[in-house]
Amino acid sequence: MSDLTRREFIRRSLILSAGASLIISCEDNNITPTTIANSPGMLDTNGGNKKIIVIGAGMSGLVAGYELVRAGHDVTILEARDRIGGRVLTIRSPFSNNHFAEGGAARIKPSHNLTLGYANHFNLDLDPFYATSGDYINISNGNRDIIANNTYLNTSYGSILRKEYLKIRGGSDLLPHAFSNSSVLNNKIYLGAPVSSIQQGSNSVTVQTSNGNQFTADRILCTVPLTVLSKIQFTPSLSSEKQTAMNGGYRYAPSTRIYMQFQNRFWENESLSGWGNSDVPEEIWQPTWDLSGPTGIIMSYLRWTPAETMDALSEQERINYVLNRWENIFPGATSNLESGVSQSWAQEEWSQGAWASPTSSQDAALANHIGLAEGRIHFAGEHASDDRGWMQGALFSGLRAATEINEAN
Template sequence: MRQNNHMLFRINLARRKFLRQGFSLLASAGIIGCGDSATTSATTPVVIPPDTDSNDTPGTLTTTSTPQQVVIIGAGISGLIAGYELQRAGHSVTILEARERVGGRVHTLVSPFTNGQFAEAGASRIPSTHNLTLAYAQHFSLALDPFYPSTNNYFYLQDNSVSLIDAEQHINQPPWPGAVNRSNFYKIRGGMANLPLALSNALAEHINYSSPVELIQQTNDQVTVITGQDQQFIADRVLCTVPLPVLTKISFSPPLSEEKHLASNGGYDYTNSTRLYSQFSQRFWHADNLNGWGDSNWPEEIWQPTWDNGESSGIIQSYLRDVAATELDTMDVEQQIANVHSRWQHVFPELDSYLLTNHIHSWQQEVWTGSAYASPTNLQDSALSAYIGLVEGRIHFAGEHASNFHGWIQGAIASGIRAANEIHNAN
């Protein structure tokens, strides 16, 4: 109860404060440039109330007197945010998405699981400091819940040795140096995909699915976009939100700058991410006073994503990054499962008795993503970051890679707002 009241206090900020903080954040960043209580969510809902005084968002634009034809490549968060704000301002927006879904790396997995269980393939948590993300959640009246459980024990798995950690102690510490405490991380109720779905519902008539872009040609007066289905779109401005590892799938005429060419050909590092999910018929770990959450020294984060939804079955997931993710990807599926479960059995010795299904998601193996999120070295950041989001003629660029918040929804939103402002104010 105390944690949820704390959440209500933070989220019930006045809209104007969100807007001031949002624009201040953009300017300062140079981009203008949980014990496992099954009843916590159900009995003490944390709902972000709709604003009754204003329909503004941090990215709200004034109504334009000179509407432009804008084509946006990619229906991830940055493309959706930019498209939403531009069409509200009176511009004509067309979004071309290579996949058959919106959200990009905000992707809630439902179909692999049963009994109302789901898990996140990508973005999973929102720090209380990410005011742009919170503001858009509020704008669409999305409910938030604590990300981490606040009762039962967490664990740390050091090789074959298990240490238990009191939940109250654990959630009042940051998950990594410089972060807010775990008690100040939140998730969108029902799945993080509810944010891109809310945006796409407002843009439903503007999104073309299964439309991978192959060629972008620009002149002084217009831009022509051609898809793999030989569709052709003429635009005044184009916004490209494609992740750098797959930007090379698009031909540009004239070619992009040397800096963007270098960045998209391996000169701007990305972090790999692979997650293994195991669904169990019962949450048998409760008998040992465990909440299903912990860490190992592989390293990995181990989560129970639906710890608070009241179902009897549950999912435990392994969240692997960088070298650990790359190593797991070298194995076949049976080896991947055995590799992860062989470590988990030191914490969950009964897992084989309750196992229902396994599922694996690797971002670096997705054709339209190529990796999980941008993580440049200091040298790469110094040499290239100023160019990645830079306008080239009539082509604009956005995405978490084109922001100061790599790997976060906040970065995608910030870059989408910045790009929308560029287009809105272009001659």
């Protein structure tokens, strides 16, 4: 076992056991205020009082900032966008009826103890992710097959049965907002503050934002996706492995979603749930299945080449393209349309991709370097975890890096 792997293993065990004890204690009837205040990633409070800048207010930066403040450190979080959450984005506009749909993170595996543990910590409710009523549809080679609800839910996706997936009631963005609205992070997050340079000295690090502000810290936590890391000028330069990864040498998956809100749920006339799959390939979700009607949103979830095909089109062309195709899947789609919108992660200025998905040779050459600290700069983010493409990976790596910073001299 290499040093990194051993360290990762020990930290992973610590974090996993902390998460497990939280879940067990919450099933216990004797919950005390202290156990509720505990969080899955609580740090040792003997790490001193360091001045820390966290770059990025996505899941990894938020969890790290939250736990570092609770451990007694002085934390500032700098976020380029004018919102927190990063790739956790619940789209609430232009939909009527208080309807919403997920732009990014949506489903949670039962094994994702940190995601579930923090949802629990902030008293968020969980619901089944997939529709538990109505039949599913499968389009393959021009055939339109109807799959019974029970059959679909008892087939697996990503190694577990569909019926086991959960979601956060009210929208995934409630989780990052629970962190940022907590008294712990009050007044510590600066929005619209893109970091443009990081200069490392022997005793401190200086961070500059593109709107002219300068901060000095003992340690930096950088959670910036590799696709946009080259927007930051590092002095001295980062390792050759990180430079390769941030200059296109670490593949990211493109993903685009097209959402259509319909005036009514005409698919229910056929006892359909509004969910299914097509061989584009495409996942079709009806995220409003458990919200009251009469309107309903159906969403096309595309990755790789089909996502890139959409990305080449204008917003209106994307909607028309999917709507025309769907007329054969859900007859009546065109005449019942109320509004449409799309979300392309490859075209987001501060993401430029959906999640890290390195080729096997990139994985072998670089994965172990991505999360390694370089002097006073620490690195986290889904790309620096074993659970790439999941909130769990972002949370895990944020806590791994927070532990490193807490334990550093």
